[in-house]
Amino acid sequence: MKKILTLLFLTSFAIGQSQGLISNVSNRNTTSLNGVWNYIIDPYQTGFYSFHLDQYDKSEKPAKGAFFSNYHAQNKQELVEYDFDKSPTINIPGDWNSQVAELKYYEGNVWFKKSFDYNLTANKHLFLYLGAINYKADVYLNGKKLGTHEGGFTPFNYEVTSIVKPTGNYLVIKVDNTRHKEDVPTVNTDWWNYGGITRDVNLIEEESSFVEDYTIQLKKGNANIISGFIKINNLDASKNNISISIPELKINFKGKAASNGILNFEIPAKKISYWSPENPKLYNVTVGFNGKKLNDQIGFRTIETKEDKILLNGKEIFLRGISIHEENGKGGRANSVEDALRLLNWAKELGCNYVRLAHYPHNENIIREADKMGIMVWEEIPVYWTVEFKNDNTYKNAEDQLTASITRDKNRASIIIWSMANETPISDARNTFIRNLASHTRSLDNTRLISAALLTKKETIDDPIGEVLDVVAFNQYLGWYGGNLEDAEKITWKSKYNKPIVVSEFGGDAKAGFHGEKNERWTEEYQEYLYIQNLKMIEKIPHLSGTSPWILVDFRSPKRLLPGIQDGYNRKGLISNDGEKKKAFYIMQDWYAKKKKEYQ
Ligand code: GCB
Secondary structure, three states: OHHHHHHHHHHHOOOOOOOOOOOOHHHOOEEEOOEEEEEEEOOOOOOOEOOOOOEHHHOOOOOOOOHHHOOOOOOOOOOOOOOHHHOOEEEEOEEOOOOOHHHOOOOOEEEEEEEEOOOOOOOOEEEEEEOOEEOEEEEEEOOEEEEEEEOOOOOEEEEOOOOOOOOOEEEEEEEEOOOOOOOOOOOOOOOOOOOEEOOOEEEEEEOOOEEEEEEEEEEOOEEEEEEEEEEEEOOOHHHOOEEEEEHHHOEEEEEOOOOOOEEEEEEEOOOOOOOOOOOOOOEEEEEEEOOEEEEEEEOOOOEEEEOOEEEEOOEEOOEEOOEEOOEOOOOOEOOOHHHHHHHHHHHHHHOOOEEEEOOOOOOHHHHHHHHHHOOEEEEEOOOEOOOOOOOHHHHHHHHHHHHHHHHHHOOOOOEEEEEEEEOOOOOHHHHHHHHHHHHHHHHHOOOOEEEEEEOOEOOEEOOHHHHHOOOEEEEOOEOOOEOOHHHHHHOOOEEOOOOOEEEEEOOOOEOOOOOOOOOOOEOHHHHHHHHHHHHHHHOOOOOEEEEOOOOOEOEEOOOOOOOOOOOOEEOOOOEOOOOOEOHHHHHHHHHHHHHHHHOO
16 A cells, blocks of 8 residues: 555656745754765766766666666675765765865766655655755755756755655765856856855755745835735645734734735734844744744845935945855855854954855855844855856856745845846847846845946946946956056046946955065055055945945965965955955955944
8 A cells, every 4th residue: 555655646746846946944844964975976977877878867767877876786796886885975065175185176076975764744745955056966865866956056945755765765966066158157257166065955844735935025115014925835725824923013914825826915014123234123923824833034124226325224325345255264165154153243343234245145044144143235146257148048047046046035134135247248148138137036026126246447337237237336456457556546437327336346365464565466565555545446436335345255266376375265355264354454444434434
C-alpha cells in the first residue's frame, strides 16, 4: 500500500520544477541542512556526462557513474570511481575558494552531498529552500532531479514531499561557477567569483495549503492604509480563512483568497509609528491561515521623491551612505548575522543612515539587521558593465533575479531603492533592457524608488535611462581614473533631470599602513586627499541627495594584481580587510556628521 501511495505522489507532483518562491523563511518551521557536506571536484563533469557526453540526468535510469546517484560499490569487484562518503568535507554555507586552498582560483564544477533523516508528519508538505548558490546549480534528492537554477545571489525552492524518506536521504548538488558572456553578471567583474553553496540550506515543513508569500506595506501615496496581498499555495477552499493581525495597531483583519489563491487587501491604520533611522520601529505582524500562524516583523514608512528631493515619511533626507560588498573580512563570502553586524556597525560608526549593497542581492540576514538598526538600503542586481543586452535569455535571467529579490525583501522597510544596473554602456538595446527591468519592478512593487548607477561624460548627467529612474545615481572617480584633484573646486556638474542625484561611487585605493605624501598613489594620505577634494566638488552638485563612496572594506578582486599593494584586493576600502581604519574614513565621518546636522 505504501508503495502504491508513493507512486501516486510521484506522478501527481511536478518534479524538476522550481515552485513559487516561499518568503519569510526565518519565521517558518525549518530544519537546517547547514553544516558539514562532502564534496567532489569535477573539472571534466565526469559525474554529469558519459564518455560520449550523454547527460546522465536525461536518461530514464541514470548510470551508477552519475554522481547524483550517490552509488556505492556493492561488492569488492564492482567498478565505481567516486565515493562521496570518502571525499573531503566543507562547511555549508560557504564558498569553496576561501575554504580549500587548492580551490582558491578554481572556476568550474564541484559536487556537494549531504545525507539526512527526516520524519515528515502525515499530510504535511516539505520544501527544500536554497538561499543562494553561485552560479549554476543542478539539484537532486535521492537520485531524482529537482531542477536547475541560474543566478548566484537569489533564493529558490523545490517541493520534496514525495521524495523525502524517514532515513537515508541524500541531497546532491552540482555547482558550476564557470563564467559565460550571456550570464548575469557577464565574464568581467571587479569582484571575486566565489563558487559554492554560499547561503543557508533549509527544509521548510508546511500544511498542504499554506501562506507562500505576501506583501504587507503602506499603500503608495497613503500613509494610513496598509495594503498588499496574501498568496496561498495549493488553496484548499474548505479552509479559506485568512487573517492579518497587528496587535499594536489594533488591526485584526479577516478575508478570503480568490480561486487563484490570492487575497488583495487594504486595511486602514491609525497612529502608526513610522520606521526611520531615528525610529526603526518594527511591528509584530501575524498572518493566519488554515489554523497556522506565520509571524513577521515589519516596519511601515513612505519613501518618495518630489522634484529633486527624497522624502522619507514626508520629510527630506540626505542619504549618508557607503557601498558594501558581501565579504566577511576573512577572504570569503559573508552570510551570517555576525558578518552583517560587523559591516553595518562600521557603517553606523561612519555616520551612515544608508548602505548601497553592491553589486548583487546580498543575504537576507543583512537586510533584516538593517531593518532593526534603521539603516536604509539600496539593493542591486548584477546587471554589471556589459551583459548581453540584445540577448532575450540574458534579459529573462536578469528579470528572474529581480523578481526573486523583490519577492524575498519587499516587506523590509529598510529597502528604499531597487537598482537596475551598474555602469552599463549606453545603446538602444541597453536602454530597452533597463526600461523593461524598471517597468517590471514597478509592476511588482510600486512603493519603492528605482535607480541605477550610471556613467557620465564631462560632468553632465545625460543618460536616456534617467527618464525612468526616480533617483539618478552615477559613479565618478576624480583623481583616480582621471582628472586632477587640484581642479576639484572648479568642476561644476550639470544634470538634465530635475530629480534627486546620488553619487553612488567615488574613491581611490590605499594600502592600510602605507604612508607618504598626498600625491603618492596607494598611500593613506593620497586617499585622504582624494576624499577631501572630491567632497568639495560633490557638495556643489545640483540636486545632490546622497553619496555612497566606494567602498567600506577592501575586497578580493582577481583584477587587482599589483604586488605588495593590491595582492588580489581592491584597496578602495575606508577600512582594510583586517579591520584597520584608514585616514579617509575620518574625512567621511566628519562630512557625514556635518550633513546630519544640516538635515536635522
Ligand atoms: C566601479 C565599479 C566597481 C569597481 C570600482 C573600482 O566603477 O562600479 O565595481 O570596483 O569602480 O574600484 O574601480
